[in-house]
Amino acid sequence: MLDRYICEIYLLDMSRSRTPFVVLGLLLWEPMSGYDLKSTIERTVGHFWQESYGQLYPTLKALHAEGHVTLDVEAAGARQRKVYAITPAGRAAFSDWLAQPHEVTPARNELLLKVFFASVAEPHALVPHLEAARRQAQERLEVLVAIREAVRVEEATDHQRRCWLLTVEYGIRMAEATIGWATDGLEPG
């Protein structure tokens, strides 16, 4: 009865949501508050991963209840700050997750849906979608190239920089491939 009560309120299904692992991974670096985590996520993995406060705060509560993080309430004046730090149990859970191969989640792509269904419309219906895709990929490419330059001068070990650059490089290659695809697709028309 009590088990069930605790379970319903606190426990996470850590097999599906990745949020706990993003949190644990960042806390490996240094203790942080929910607010810190949000901004750190945006700054570091934001170009391929996002979290909302509505996801973050409940996850922190659950991670604490599970003993994966400790909580230290700093009261700087009347303003409270809840700083979380990772525990050995949290490190273990994170390592387990990191050692597993990533799951292949079949993607849904609305652009391709419109390209596919342009087949039932007039031929010129295709063009704006390819143009929009190319424009967006070009903008994204510019942003990612700027991020790459920033990461290159970041103070870090070679291994760290290599990992970070790989995530940026992935986005760059996808953007470049998208530009090539859209350009070739527009040509015959």
Next chain:
Amino acid sequence: MLDRYICEIYLLDMSRSRTPFVVLGLLLWEPMSGYDLKSTIERTVGHFWQESYGQLYPTLKALHAEGHVTLDVEAAGARQRKVYAITPAGRAAFSDWLAQPHEVTPARNELLLKVFFASVAEPHALVPHLEAARRQAQERLEVLVAIREAVRVEEATDHQRRCWLLTVEYGIRMAEATIGWATDGLEPG
């Protein structure tokens, strides 16, 4: 009161879910049942879009309530078959959707999450993730190349084939780019 009742039961928020448009787009081709739609989706757009029965059947009910599709119940023996056909209102809704540019939904990529967090583990932790990514992309590439050959000999207009091939070609380019990325990423290690 009645308005609200009907609303809660039947109406779809066609601004967020794409399922109604996938259904309408396929019904433009020919009338189909929910079962037909499921298998047709797998066969045609399955490599970049999926739908479950749990999503399809309620969507069909709602589309019918909204007058976007008509329903014809075929009773072949004791086995019932509900065949849906698109209405002018359905065509209009579909055309509106198709004319809008696609929405850019910020992607979440678990592979990149693991690559990023390999930075806090030992350098060799990175390797299996890149290898897995390359292997998966290679398998996907083989499947897509086979699909491309099948589409090339499909009986269709040039415009139709062009649209279908573009969706397959997109997947191929992404897979190739992924293979290149993973290969280059593995090299320095």
Next chain:
DNA sequence: AATTGCATGTAAGGAGTTACATGATTAA
């Protein structure tokens, strides 16, 4: 004085998957 940033959270609701429930028909 007003705005931006720091800081915490909850409530409601939507999209979607999975598991369940049922049953007829056809081919091996």
Next chain:
DNA sequence: TTAATCATGTAACTCCTTACATGCAATT
């Protein structure tokens, strides 16, 4: 006779986003 395919649907549940609610601190 057994399995696969045809066929329809619901219920429970998860993940996640958005909107809401609150208030202090620092800067302009």
